[in-house]
Amino acid sequence: MKVRSRLTEAEKIIDIGLQFPILKQNINGNPLVYFDNGATTQKPLRVIEAISDYYKTSNSNIHRGVHTLSRRATEEFEQARKTIANYFQIKNDQQLIFTAGTTDSINMVAEGLAKNYLQEGDEIILSTYEHHSNILPWQIWAQENKGKLKVIPLLKDQTLDYGAIEGLISSKTKLIAITQVSNTLGLITDLAKIKALAKKHHLPILVDAAQSAPHMAIDVDKLEVDFFVCSAHKMYGPTGVGILYLSPKWLNELPLARTGGGTIKTVTFEKTDYVEGALRFEPGTPNIAGALGFAEAICFIKEFGMEEIAKHEHELVQYAQKLLKEIPEVIMYGENDNKAAVISFNVRGQHPFDVGTLLDKYGIAVRTGHHCTQPLMQCLNIQGTVRISFAVYNTLAEIDFFSEKLKKVIRMLG
Ligand SMILES: Cc1ncc(COP(=O)(O)O)c(C=O)c1O
Incomplete structure (x- = not known):
């Protein structure tokens, strides 16, 4: 093409x-x-070939190998991170973490915030539009911690009632987690309004971009939100891979909920020193071929x-x-x-x-x-x-x- x-x-x-x-x-x-396509898009040949080429020519485990294939696979994986970060205008690619997709990213944030940021009785604001993936992780936390989910209602025309949000915010509110596009209605959330309120009340925002990233250009750095998540498979990429963007603050402060190989500097039975940056949040062998396929899908989008x-x-x-x-x-x-x-x-x-x-x-x-x-x-x-x-x-x-x-x-x- x-x-x-x-x-x-x-x-x-x-x-x-x-x-x-x-x-x-x-x-x-x-x-x-x-x-x-809201469920999943079809994949262009170039994405399918990028995945199969990886297995034909570069397959190896990444980050810990000295041999040529391992170094090649590592390079390709890290290049994929750069390509995707660059597309979303994320200057520091270390703020882009590979996950298994939107659902996985939201769960990671919820598990991390539950460690020491969210306290018993706290409140989280969601919208009526939310996909179950942006409800259930918060609901589980709320059920286990006497927390509360407060929901932005709809107006008659099925847009969100932004005027009602101020009334939902209390001293217990700790987060606004909201979709940028309703996967059912296609309606677009006015993030500027949400951000203004969040700023006024010093609240972090999580943006579920599963349905917006496939349909609009998004400058994530400029968006200035705390967490931004999406899935490759709704953007012409493969299933089982997605991203979690962390703002500079949360890259340093999000508590680790999941750990394992690849996230560490040194380990003893008593204590572990973790690496900084994206790898800190990527325990275990990631979906390497998926990340490469995602980057290729981004190249496809960029061509158009x-x-x-x-x-x-x-x-x-x-x-x-x-x-x-x-x-x-x-x-x-x-x-x-x-x-x-x-x-x-x-x-x-x-x-x-x-x-x-x-x-x-x-x-x-x-x-x-x-x-x-x-x-x-x-x-x-x-x-x-x-x-x-x-x-x-x-x-x-x-x-x-x-x-x-x-x-x-x-x-x-x-
Ligand atoms: C708005 C929204 N959020 C989250 C998800 C979950 O995405 P995934 O299944 O790729 O994790 C979807 C999927 O349809 C969605 O539309």
Whole structure:
């Protein structure tokens, strides 16, 4: 693929056809339309090849070997850290820790803060949007420590009620942990408002970027938050790898909850001296091939340019919302001009599973259910939704096909 500042629709289709062989298949007799990118994106060939090349040419354990392969693998792994840090505009790559993904990163922060920062009876602020992965680690801590989770409510238009946050903050509040984009509604959190409140009350912020990093350019240093987490597999990279960014303060102060090989300078049975920087938080053999695959996915994104991807996805979202609005049986949630490439809807009187199952008969992959946001479902008073979510390879023509088949499905369900 060549670097282009602005791809025409035709160029995109040609390049993408070569890059994503998985998309060039028929499902149930129809060309696959993959609209489940919020769950995981497909992987370009270059990512698949980067992983397989690593195992073919460099596989070895990192950081402790003197032999050539070990040094090569270490170099490639540390280069991957630099590539990803550079993309997110994190100047000190030591602030970027490889984890198994967003869920793992949040658990690491929760386990670390539970060591000596969070005290019995403390409070944590979350939002109604949160994915279970950004609820349960805090809930477990709260249950074990008489703590409390306080939740930013929704307004009628399903955006967050920022005006309510001040009233949730008390002397016991210790953290705001919030998603940057709702994985169910695609709505974008106004982090500037959250940050202003956090600053006023001296509260650290954790940003769950699982659904924002795939759809928008993010300058993490400039964001000035304490913790920033995301997963590679939602950004054209492999599963089982992600990042945890720690601000300079927390890089020094986050207590170690997990330790093991690779994190130490010296160990005796009485005492251990730990290394500084990212390795301190990466015990055991990491997902080396995964980190390399993630870096390659970042190179793929950079070739297109995240601004271009965002523009393309914005066009898709606008078009899909317009077509869905024209179908009288459809109820859309979180409809908004300014949102990430995620749309949730229901068909009046029909179960989302039935709609999703019938769409699959036409080769259209959508996600149905609660999307790991049961508290949001409770707030909206629904069981689940049908969710379509886009990526760089989706097209307006696919949305036309989807809309036509959705109308058919509605008639079938009658
Ligand atoms: C907003 C959000 N947070 C966290 C997660 C969990 O990500 P992972 O399963 O990659 O750990 C997801 C996954 O869908 C998500 O959408």
